[in-house]
Amino acid sequence: MISRFWHKNKIPLLFLSPWLIGVTILAFIPMIASLYLAFTNYNMLQAPTWVGLENFNTMLNSDSRFFQSLKVTFIYVFLGVPLQLIVAFSLATVLNRGVKGLSFFRAIYYVPSILGPSVAIAVLWRQLFGMEGIFNDFVSIFGLEPQSWISDPSTSLYTLIVLLVWQFGSPMVIFLAGLKQIPSDLYEAAAIDGAGPAYMLFKITLPLITPIIFFNLVMQIIGAFQAFTPAYIIGGGTGGTLDSTLFYTLYLYIKAFTQFEMGYASAMAWFLLVIIATFTGLLFLTARKWVHYQD
Amino acid sequence: MSNTINQSNVTSSSKPTSNYSTKKKIFESVKFILLLLGAIVMLYPVMWMLSSSFKTVDKIFTEVGLWPSEITFNNYLQGWEGISGFTFSTFYLNSFIVVGLSILGNIIACSMAAYAFARLDFTFKKILFAVMLASMMVPIHVLLIPQYILFNNLNWINTYLPLVVPKFLATDAFFIFLMVQFIRGIPRELDNAARVDGCGPVQIFTRIIFPLMTPALVTTAIFTFIWTWNDFFSQFIYLSNPEKWTVTLALRGFLDTMGESMWGDMFAMSILSLIPIFVFFIAFQKLLIEGISTTGIK
Amino acid sequence: MKKKLLLLLMLLVTSILIIACNGDEDTVGEDSEGTDNGSGEESNDEGSASEEEVEIRFAWWGNTERDKKYNEILDLYEEQNPNVTIIREPSTWNDYWPKLSTQVAGGNAPDIFGLHLLLYGNEYFTKDVIEPLDSYVDQGLVSLEGWDQSVLDAGTYNGDLLALAKGVTIQALITNKSKIEGLGLDAPPAEISYEDFKDYAATAAEALPDGEYVTVDPTLIGEHGIEMWVRQQGGSLLTPDGSALGFEKEHLTEYWQYWAEMREMGAVPPANISAEQAGVPEESTLFAQGKQLFQDRPTNQAKMFADLLGDAELAITRYPVMEDGEFRGGEQLQVPAIVMSQNSDVKEEAAKLLSFFVNDLEATKIYSAENGLPGTEPVRENLEGSLHPMDQKAVEHMNLVTEDIPKTTIRPEGAVQITELYQSYSEQVAFEQMTIDEAVDAFFEEAATILGQ
Structure with a gap:
């Protein structure tokens, strides 16, 4: 029995061993620890005390900021991620071939993503979308009144969505890499058969790139649900005016490190895990219908 | 690679080739110009950072323009x-x-x-x-x-x-x-x-x-x-x-x-x-x- | 071809990294040795503590300019005590706090670290994290000579002295005197009542052009304003045991009304500009740009604004007083302090360094009121004449204020949640999402739930 297990799994285990060690020690054990902490009152400076379901109870019944953070995060994920992916995919196909100065453009379009969530970007975003910012010069063309887009509670979240979409470089690069993996003879053969660009896009490119679209979708959703740095850096560590940019993970961070409630933060983390896992699971279920693998 | 596309378009198109290629040229130019405009949007922040890096501290937050009125290398x-x-x-x-x-x-x-x-x-x-x-x-x-x-x-x-x-x-x-x-x-x-x-x-x-x-x-x-x-x-x-x-x-x-x-x-x-x-x-x-x-x- | 190029590149990177990595591992070795030395130190401590090699970890928050001062002081100490090596751990304010709590949770707190008593004092005081200093005072390792009792009190919890002030500072209205005179007005007197201040603001707002304002809207920059307001009336933000709010609904209603009127008359900016101001760097605040007459800040920041505003003459005006209140002023002493970790392996050496930092005349001269005015008379005397003119004004201001304020309190546990809740309802009021009465009721209700737990 054991030897059969060993015989079957020897080679895979060899390949998996670094990951298995890593995931056990650095992810699984800390996750179990945080699951335990989710049922405790833990301020990090003293030993945790068991409180049962109290954290979850407070979270779901009497914490209005918790629901605000959920709302903000859902808007960010379901508006920002599709927009970002559409932009990334369109530019990847355009920048894949047939334009003069391709590598120049590719590099330029990747610049925003290189900047990352740095302090410089935080200052810049405030300059762009502040009262005195150039975005106001732009909208005044359309006769709109100048306002502080970044601090007005009804618009501040959208400035962060713009930031997300603007930093579309990472999914774009992944799309580009995926496009490159499509064997060029497929296009050549189609061309000989007299196929047009639309045919090539819908019958060759899109089906063959579905694993990559799927990957980008899953990863961007997982990432956006946990978005932290843009709001943390641009909002100066707060949730912005009227908590309008209080991302879920930012609130979790505030709970843990500003309010010293790591137990509550752990409970939030596990709640988030369930949400993300649900959406990811749904995506995997639908994937059977539209994702085509070569194997 | 662009040859391939060209070919395919030519074969699938029933219009005369010369007419088609002018259209295609216009299309390509429009695309190029749009990409160029996009590039400016992408690069603006870097330009802004670059310009700020040559400004004296008191100018960084008061001067809106990209071109510093006075250039200093002191920051570097x-x-x-x-x-x-x-x-x-x-x-x-x-x-x-x-x-x-x-x-x-x-x-x-x-x-x-x-x-x-x-x-x-x-x-x-x-x-x-x-x-x-x-x-x-x-x-x-x-x-x-x-x-x-x-x-x-x-x-x-x-x-x-x-x-x-x-x-x-x-x-x-x-x-x-x-x-x-x-x-x-x-x-x-x-x-x-x-x-x-x-x-x-x-x-x-x-x-x-x-x-x-x-x-x-x-x-x-x-x-x-x-x-x-x-x-x-x-x-x-x-x-x-x-x-x-x-x-x-x-x-x-x-x-x-x-x-x-x-x-x-x-x-x-x-x-x-x-x-x-x-x-x-x-x-x-x-x-x-x-x-x-x-x-x-x- | 490309494959080979990639391989070559990776090989190159690898070889560089193996070299770099080896260097790195050497340092790891050193580090662990260091820690061993430290723990070895403790057992040998009894006899001659001073000659053993000691490593002391010292953490602080601040910018690069402040880092220079710390390094200079710590270098000086190392020079005078050749057996001591000080491991420096600077951070920015934002990074400092999560890092510190992680270190404490991980059992790896620095031997000496900075603690802002008003904001974080109680979170750390109540949890057996900080070593009481009393026994080191008795041994003569820490000197309390000439210290103000009020400053020592601020660092005392349950009768134990836990923290010594690096400086003391007080919230005030930093005043752009030149700008006021430019409007054809007189600067207000050093003390002004809330009612007079409102009249003054009304006149000033008339004289100011569009886009310029009299002062900051304090309801949108934190809890200092409301805290002073209720302290002036004999209350407090929270009761000392943290079980309830320390003020009544009327206090909050009147306070929000006062500032709503100031907003209406254009003395403070409209809500969205105030909100924007709360997040911008000091350099681009309206005040630093010369577009505002008063700035609501601790007095130790006055010198920074003096630098930013160049030629303008600045003054320090006291936060408005309440002549008919229980106390004329409600200011809290804000005390950035220095403390020792209970887990330290080198407590006696750390105690000496801590005492050196706050008492030594040479060291404190280098530090020079960086975090506010020193809490000890000999140091203050020694600094006289060498202080920045704005710090000199801060001294006068402090003397004026400390006459008639209630005792400085440390906020109990749970205070952060309440201050954040307060901030959120203040925004609801300022953005007119709620009427003042609605917001007051909602705030009291939600606060009761939080505190009741």
């Missing part, structure tokens, strides 16, 4: 002096150590795990795959303390090991999943052909899969470079002494919400800190773009 000279007696030479070296080791770790460890998930059959495969995905779904902030305790017991605090060793243990599941998707895009016939030639799983990995997933590996290298370079949270938690600081930590050190910040120095050094990432991207994107079609699938 003073900024390079760094923090607490350590210059940016130290910080760059430190960043390169962390980034270089992280890239190496991610490429080796993630590709191994990805190969197993994509091509090999083993017990609990689906569950382990789900575990891998789940490991990405918990915010790092709640995993921090258990990890910190572990690293503290290993006496690794204030070294690069807590930042680098996890990469060799494939904890960036993002890249495993990325590589899995790419490997699954490689036709299985290639594996089978190799197997017929007497290759075992290890040889198939090293001789077929690893070379053929170059685009994914390059993507991994680029992303690891940028993300590790810019990551500040784990860096400020684990690196305490300025002599160990990376460029990103030093940049944060210039700013202080409770007092006067060194804005000029920060912008100047931010501009310099973009150069390595940009150079790395340019150098590697060639590999990314040439990818599979020239590395010899045929």
Whole structure:
């Protein structure tokens, strides 16, 4: 029995061993620890005390900021991620071939993503979308009144969505890499058969790139649900005016490190895990219908 | 490649060729101009940073225009002096150590795990795959303390090991999943052909899969470079002494919400800190773009 | 071809890194040795403590300029005590706090670290994290000679002295005197009542052009304003045991009304501009740009604004007083302090360094009121004449204020949640999402739930 297990799994285990060690020690054990902490009152400076379901109870019944953070995060994920992916995919196909100065453009379009969530970007975003910012010069063309887009509670979240979409470089690069993996003879053969660009896009490119679209979708959703740095850096560590940019993970961070409630933060983390896992699971279920693998 | 498209359009089009090609030329020019406009939007922030880096501090927040009315190189000279007696030479070296080791770790460890998930059959495969995905779904902030305790017991605090060793243990599941998707895009016939030639799983990995997933590996290298370079949270938690600081930590050190910040120095050094990432991207994107079609699938 | 190039590149990177990595591992070795030395030290401590090699970890928050001062002081100490090596751990304010709590949780707190008593004092005081200093005072390792009792009190919890002030500062209105005179007005007297201040603001707002304002809207920059307001009336933000709010609904209603009127008359900016101001760097605040007459800040920041405003003459005006209140002023002493970790392996050496930092005349001269005015008379005397003119004014201001304020209190646990809740309802009022009465009721209700737990 054991030897059969060993015989079957020897080679895979060899390949998996670094990951298995890593995931056990650095992810699984800390996750179990945080699951335990989710049922405790833990301020990090003293030993945790068991409180049962109290954290979850407070979270779901009497914490209005918790629901605000959920709302903000859902808007960010379901508006920002599709927009970002559409932009990334369109530019990847355009920048894949047939334009003069391709590598120049590719590099330029990747610049925003290189900047990352740095302090410089935080200052810049405030300059762009502040009262005195150039975005106001732009909208005044359309006769709109100048306002502080970044601090007005009804618009501040959208400035962060713009930031997300603007930093579309990472999914774009992944799309580009995926496009490159499509064997060029497929296009050549189609061309000989007299196929047009639309045919090539819908019958060759899109089906063959579905694993990559799927990957980008899953990863961007997982990432956006946990978005932290843009709001943390641009909002100066707060949730912005009227908590309008209080991302879920930012609130979790505030709970843990500003309010010293790591137990509550752990409970939030596990709640988030369930949400993300649900959406990811749904995506995997639908994937059977539209994702085509070569194997 | 553009030839192919050309051909296909020509053959599918019933209109006279000359008319078509003028139209196509207009279309191409419009596309080019749009891309150029887009490029300006993309570059504006860098231009702004660049201009700020040459302004005196009092002008950074008062002058709106991109062209500094008075140019100073002082920000660069003073900024390079760094923090607490350590210059940016130290910080760059430190960043390169962390980034270089992280890239190496991610490429080796993630590709191994990805190969197993994509091509090999083993017990609990689906569950382990789900575990891998789940490991990405918990915010790092709640995993921090258990990890910190572990690293503290290993006496690794204030070294690069807590930042680098996890990469060799494939904890960036993002890249495993990325590589899995790419490997699954490689036709299985290639594996089978190799197997017929007497290759075992290890040889198939090293001789077929690893070379053929170059685009994914390059993507991994680029992303690891940028993300590790810019990551500040784990860096400020684990690196305490300025002599160990990376460029990103030093940049944060210039700013202080409770007092006067060194804005000029920060912008100047931010501009310099973009150069390595940009150079790395340019150098590697060639590999990314040439990818599979020239590395010899045929 | 490309494959080979990639391989070559990777080989290159690898070889560089192996070299770099080896260097790195050497340092790891050193580090662990260092820690061993430290723990070895403790057992040998009994006899001659001073000659053993000691490593002391010292953490602080601040910008690069402040780092220079710390390094200079710590270098000086190392020079005078060749057996001591001080490991420096600077951070920015934002990074400092999460890092510190992680270090404490991980059992790896620095031997000496900074603590802002008003904001974080109680979170750390109540949890057996900080070493009481009393026994070191008795041993003569820490000197309390000439210290103000009020400053020592601020660092005392349950009868134990836990923290010594690096400086003391007080919230005030930093005043752009030149700008006021430019409007043809007189600067207000050093003390002004809330009612007079409102009249003054009305006149000033008339004289100011569009886009310029009299002062900051304090309801949108934190809890200092409301805290002073209720302290002036004999209340407090929270009761000392943290079980309830320390003030009544009327207090809050009147306070929000006062500032709503100031908003209406254009003396403070409209809500969205105030909100934007709360997040911008000091350099681009309206005040630093010369577009505002008063700035609501601790007095130790006055010198920074003096630098930013160049030629303008600045003054320090006291936060408005309440002549008919229980106390004329409600200011809290804000005390950035220095403390020792209970887990330290080198407590006696750390105690000496701590005492040196706050008492040594040379060291404090280097530090020079960086975090506010020193809490000890000999140090203050020694600094006289060398202080920044704005710090000189801060001294006068402090003397004026400390006459008639209630005792400085440390906020109990749970205070952060309440201050954040307060901030959120203040925004609701300022953005007119809620009427003042609605917001007051909602705030009291939600606060009761939080505190009741």
